[in-house]
Amino acid sequence: MLTRLVEGVEHDGHERRNIGTRKAGIARLLGAREILLGILDFSSSALAGINRKDDLLKKALRRLTVLSAIFVIVPHAQLARVQDANKPKIGFSIEAMKGERWQTDLDSFDARAKQLGAEVISADAGGDDDRQFQQVKDMIKAGIKVLVLLPHDTAKASRIVDAAKSAHVKVVSYDRLVLNSDVDLYVSFDRVEIGWMQADYLVKHAPKGNYVLIAGSPNDEGAKILHDEQIKVLQPYIDRGDIKVIADAYTKDWLPSEAYLFMLKAIDSTQGNIAAVLASNDGLAGGAIQALREHNLSGKVQVSGQDADLASIICIAQGAQTMTVYKPITNEAAVAAEEAVRLARGESTRANRAINNGKVDVPAILLKPIVVTKDNIKTTVVQDGFQTLQRINQALPEDQQIK
Secondary structure: OEEEEOOOOOOHHHHHHHHHHHHHHHHHHHHHHHHHHHHOOOOHHHHHOOOOHHHHHHHHHHHHHHHHHHHHHHHHHHHHHHHHHHOOEEEEEEOOOOOOHHHHHHHHHHHHHHHOOOEEEEEEOOOOHHHHHHHHHHHHHOOOOEEEEEOOOOOOOHHHHHHHHHOOOEEEEEOOOOOOOOOOEEEEEOHHHHHHHHHHHHHHHOOOEEEEEEOOOOOOHHHHHHHHHHHHHHHHHHHHOOEEEEEEEOOHHHOHHHHHHHHHHHHHHHOOOOOEEEEOOHHHHHHHHHHHHHOOOOOOOEEOOOOOOHHHHHHHHHOOOOOEEEOOHHHHHHHHHHHHHHHHOOOOOOOOEEEEOOOOEEEEEEEOOEEEOOOOOHHHHHOOOOOOHHHHHOOOOHHHOOO
């Protein structure tokens, strides 16, 4: 289901131009009428001898009607073109609005797009690749100039990009890079750095012991990038025999419930002898923490995350989660909106690097992530307004509250 989000732009200026245009059209119309009347200004005696007087008058009236249409319709068409150029229509296709993350992205994107005078059409595909494809085709029919695409499956989404490009619609790949396609711009955070941050933090706090790796969706190329970088950090410790990876798997659709079940099996297989859980995002971390709590292991095992969700920040304050990676997503969404408007108006993007997606080197804007721990919650996510002390502390006993 498409949701139309129309910007609150004042139309007074357009109305004044509209009235001025109509006045100019009427003046030209009256001028044309006078010319026609001059042509038809026969004396009454001359007209008396012409049997085709009625035919001439009828033809003149028809010509006058045509001229009226020309003088009235053309200015309005010109005005419509000006309005379209100043008010670009942008589609934002989101793979699934689960959790708090993507709703925050959409709200921030919409707010910035409105400030820039754009109209936004958004759609939630509910984790269905075919539905996302159909929703984008509907957006194209609705006249979008730019598609901002958060793909469910980064490989299958190439057909979505192909459909957009065949309709001369520019494509911004948002947060996840669509593979093997002619994407115009990629806006995200550096996943290589995020994967490194997660693994590096854990090995510093748990340099020895059994590790569980819970990666993201196998259909998300970004999840693979995170996992590969995590392994690179762990490999020297594995080679020395200090760290043993006793469970390692990708998780369908990043589902916390799948992470919970996977963690239960890992606990059973080791009788709870686990040093760290390298979870690729906060949802997966939450599923793992639930399993750890049920076995009285919460707070005894190092757990990573990503996204700085409220539940994750609360777990960090409690000591159940060790760290998360905060990505200032309001900034990511705002940048994506700005770049989409630039593309819609035929302007160059502010890409500062390129990433190959298997087909082309895609211009990219990669933003910097930030490690969040119990010690810097207040100076990171709270200071930025991403989370509030009130919402965090109301879930915590007084001795755990952040002062």
